[in-house]
Amino acid sequence: MLELTSDAVLLDQSADDWRDALTQAGSALTRAGLVDPAYGQSLFQRESEGSTYLGNGIAIPHGTPASRNYVKTTGLRLLQYPDGLEWHDGNRVSLIITIAAANDEHLDILRRLTHVLDAPGVAEGLAAADNAADIIALLSRAPVQARLDRATVAARVPVASREGLAAVAATRLYEAGVAGAGFIGQIMGQTPVSLGDKLWLVEGSADVTQPALGVATPAEVGDAAAVFVLARLPHADEAADDVTRGLLERVLGVLESGEAPRLAQLDTGQLIGRLAGESAGAEVLRVRVRNAHGLHARPAKNLVQIAREQRLPIRVRLESGGADAVSAASLTKVIGLGARRGQMLVFSAEGEGAATALEAIGNAVRSGLGEDVLPLEDTSEARPSRNKTEPRVYAPAPAADTALDAVAASPGMAIAPVFVLRLPEFNYADTSDDSISERKRLDAAIREAYGQLTELIQAADGGDMAEILSMHEEMLRDPELREAAVEAINEGASAEAGWWQAIDASARAQAALADRILAERAADLRDVGRRVLGRLCGVSMPEPPDHPYILVAEDIGPSDVAQLDTQRVRGLLTAKGGATSHSAILARSLGIPAVVGAGESVLSLADGIDMIIDGERGRVVPQPSDDRRARANRAIAERAELEAEAFTARFEPAVTTDNVRIEVGANLGNTSHAADAVERGAEGVGLLRTEFIFMAHPAAPDLDTQVTEYKRAFEALGPGRPLVARTLDVGGDKPLDYWPVPPEDNPFLGLRGIRLALNRPQVLETQMRALITASEGRPLRIMFPMVKDVAEFHQAKAIYDRVVQEFDGVDVQLGVMVEVPSCALLAETLAPHVDFFSIGTNDLTQYTLAIDRGHPRLSGQADGLHPAVLRLILMTVAAAEAHGCWVGVCGELASDAQAVGVLVGLGVHELSVNARQVPLVKARIRRLSQAEVSTRAEALLSLATAAEVREAVEAEQ
Known part of the structure; x- marks a missing residue:
């Protein structure tokens, strides 16, 4: 991603005219080694296609697509012209941002500049600035955005009182992530203020992170037609106040229109439309953006030209996000929407010819606004099968009373009838003329x-x-x-x-x-x-039985698992998937025995036959014999007894029979779960996935927000229990909307983890400051994800070193996650500099074996007990022991019943597992002799496959 840096700013430039300035811009890129000299001519070619002037004295000249082969390195240069110069379209330019982009990186710069194009004083400030920092600050000023969308609006709720409606609206703001629990308490402590016409208003600022308007209307109008809850920032500046006033003006606009009594008759979309200024008589058109890069300059300009050709004003807004409706005839306003591919635009017009005008706009947007566009394609793996002339034929079902081995995904054993979830075939035509x-x-x-x-x-x-x-x-x-x-x-x-x-x-x-x-x-x-x-x-969906059953399916997503009725679903068996798939992880958290990756033959099982499922060994037996059923029933009873004993002893330490202490912590995806982890016997948090707080906010959370969240976990842990926090691990396959990353062919190998964080050092610095502040001297362990070598660690550590100097009396250790094979191979070079290693076996396995753990056909082979993975773990442990470090394992392998003894035998000091698994993992460790499992683990390293390792482990149990 292109960044604005001081060395790219050239102050106090002068030029004879715009042509001279454009020549200087091309020369600046060439001198910087970003482009070949021929690139400069392409700047003129691009201007001949249309002006690159944006507004507020800013132009962003860049090359044509055909000139990208002249680009050596993506970059930019900013040229300031204090006296200004007349651009070829008649506008006055005081700053040129000239871009060398091998792909479409200039679109990101464009989107980030839109918020300053109409800001007062920016043009003057850019011209008057006498240092690079002032120019960058003017261009980088983050806009304050408001929320008013479907997430903050509740229409026709079955609540009659205005106090109840206020509670509903405040809750919507809480659920939308713009306010915390303190906000709800503040709102509930107030009496709504009448605005007239049965409209009521309540305001609050406690625990607010973003200006927003919550709305609730009743199903039956009593003393309220609508209640508005306004969330203000607690320490707002002028810009935030302007945004808040804009929200209030929307409410007053509805009041002045005389439509207030009818608000309760509107659905959510209509209600948002009224608040956006659309009257009941307005024609409205909804159409999705199809352009690959959204409404950037070229398509936006075409849209504006078409809007100006109409005989009446047209307004446009984004359906999501709460943006105001703006004039479709204003280029800066349209660009400022930041509309991305797939987002819905809402156009409105009123008066004679409105429908015709909107039809012209809609046709233009659908056709791509001058760009070649692809349909909004169906990329979902969950798309129903269709147009198949022959029914799908599966492999023959497994034989009766014969064990079928697959991948152990979630421990537990059960006996129940089978229910095979087979989606019907949907045969239909794609098109129709009627x-x-x-x-x-x-x-x-x-x-x-x-x-x-x-x-x-x-x-x-x-x-x-x-x-x-x-x-x-x-x-x-x-x-x-x-x-x-x-x-x-x-x-x-x-x-x-x-x-x-x-x-x-x-x-x-x-x-x-x-x-x-x-x-x-x-x-x-x-x-x-x-x-x-x-x-x-004309086909019906299969319905599950109303008695206990084992669900058999081709594959099942995390949300499907979350919705399973655990009172009836006794087990889960899938044809696809692996032990580290998200559905398997969730099945473990729910305590449902699961076996995955069994192959398509299981889809031929007959509904209603009994089956034994053993999620600990990864084995199923259809139609078991009486003897096998009896043995399974005894095993189920023994496991229930073991679980009960383990839970009773959950607060006891995990010490092997030869007196080796292994710490058992919990993996958490949210700080609110810390108390539950402690109650289940966790001796600390072995992995806090801190990205949850970043993914729950529309913009990067500030220091205070993060401190509040992290402190919740520390307080739940109490004194002495450590918290191991992974710094922000997003990007690549887990993008954040407010940190757009160009599409990558291999997102798992792209800009993610520590690589992305080092591109945003201020965010990493704020996060570490928040963690240390929240710890208040309690034991904190910070680890960096996706580290490939010691150089990356030192880059991150340099930021940590600056931050930690601000504090006294801290208990902080610094470590790295071993997820990349190079990190394990080079552990000897890292160990002298770190306090600990934490092995993320999920990623380490998929990178070592080159198998995507979510791959529908191969994920079953992504087994962390593969000898190659075990050797990397041993290398890490050996390096750590040589330099006095400790080693933990926080991947799903740590809770694998067959793997616990292997990991302890390899010498790890800590295991971090799903909180539900803590008592059982502790119980398993107490039955081990560290000396014995160490000898066994050494022998396992000589085996050739994961299957051989599992066979050997099972034979010893």
Whole structure:
């Protein structure tokens, strides 16, 4: 990503005219070694296609796509012209930002500049600046953004009182991540203020991280038609105050329009539209951006030109995020929306010819606004099969009373009837010439599916299943889904294809959300989508039995596992997947025995036959004999007794029979789970995934926000228990919206972990300062993820060294995660500089074996007990012992029943596991002799495959 740095700023330049300035810009890039001299001519070619002037005295000249072969290194130069110069389009320029980009990095710079294009005083400040830092500060000033979107609005809720509505609206702001629990308490302690016309307002600033407006309207109007809850920043500057005033002006605009009494009749989308200034008589058009890089300069300019050609004003806003509706005829306003591919734009116009004008706008956006665009493709692996003329044929089912070995994914044993989840075949045409009939078919299918859900809810008679089905029922009532499907149908899609396109686009958008609960809605959306698709295609969805069963499926996602009724699902068996897949991890957290990667033959099992599932050994036995069933029942009883004993002794230390102490900690994805981990016997937090706090906020959380979160974990741990925190591990396959990273062919090998953090040193510095502040002298262990060698460690340590000097009396150790094979191979060079190593076996395994742990066919082979992985662990332990370091294991291998003895035998000092597994892991360690398992582990290193290792371990147990 391009960064603005002082050495790239050239102050006090002068030029005869814009041509001379453009020549100077090209020469600056050449002198910096960024481009060949021929690149300079391409700057003129680009200007001939359209001005690169943005606004506020800024132009960003860059080359044409054809000139990218002249780029040596991506970079930029900033040329300041204090006296200004006239650009070829008549605008006055005081700063040129000239860019050498091998790909489309200039688009990121453009997006980051949009917030200053209309800011007062920027042009003057850029011209008057006498040092590089002032220019960078002007360009880098982060905008204050408000939230007002579907996440903060609750329409037609079954609450009558204004106090109840205020509580609902405040809760929506809390769930949207813009305010903490203190905010809800502050709002509940106030009396709503009447604005007139049954509108009420409550304001608060406690625990607020972003200005926002929460709205709640009642299902039946009593003394309130709507209650607004305004969240203000506690220490707002002028810019934040302006944003907050903008939110209030939206409310007052509704009041002045005279539409206040009718707000309770509107759905969520209509309500947001009114607050955005769209009147009841306005024509509204929703259309998705299809451009690969969103509405950057070229497509935005074309959109503006088309809007200006219409006979009446057109406004546009983003459907998500809370952006104001802006004039579609303003280039800076349109660019400032920052619309990305796949996001929904909402255009509105009022008056005679509004529908025609919006149709022209919609056609232009769909066609790409002058750029070649691809359809919003269906990339979901959950897309239903379709258009198959022959039913799928699976391999023959495993023989009766014969053990089938697969991958142990979640410990436990059970005996229950089998239920095989086989999705039906959906055969349908992709296109249709009769959009009217297709819309009618879709509406009929939605009504039928809704009626089916209503019957199921009544039959469920309360409980979790009824709650889930009720949520599905609400999804079917969401007008956005239908409108998106209708849009596709109007473009020629069949009802089936249009509906699934709408479902898939919405599901992918949900899956990308930082909030885990909201992201898991993606699986629910696809369930709802398949239910309607079944009505359209005339096929029904399989329903699970109402008695205990073992679920057999081709594969199952994390959200699906989270929704399993643990009172009925006694085990999980999948044809695909691996022990480190997310679904397997979640199954362990729920305590459901799971075996994965068993092959497609299990999909041929007959429903209702009994099966033994052993999640500890990775084994299933269909139709067991009476003798085998009896043995399994005894094993289940013995395990239940072991679990009970382990839980009773959960607070006792894990000490081997020959008196070697192994510390057992808990892996946490959220600080709120720390208390539960302690209650289950965890002796500390062995891995705190700190990215949860970054992914839960629309912008990087500040120091105070992080301190509050981390302190929650320290207070739950109490005195003496250490907390091992992994610094921010995002990027690549786990992007943050506010840290856009160019698409990468191999995201697991890309800009992620410590690599990304070192590109944002101020963020890493703030995070370490927050962790040390929150620790208040309690034991803190900080580790850097994805470190490949000692040079990367020293770069991060230099930041730590600066921060730690600010504190007295700290108890902090610094370490690295061993996830990259080079880190293990070079452990000897790292050990003199670190306090500890923590081995992340999930990533270490996939990098060592070159197998993506989420690969649908290969993930079962990504086994951490592979001898190559074990050798890397031993190398790490040996290097640590030579230099007085300790070694922990925080990957899923640490809770693998067959691996615990191996890891202890290799000499690790600490295991960090899912909190639910802490008592059992401790109990297993107490049964081991460190001397004996060390001898066994050494012998395992000579084996050739993971399967041989597991066979050897099982033979010894």
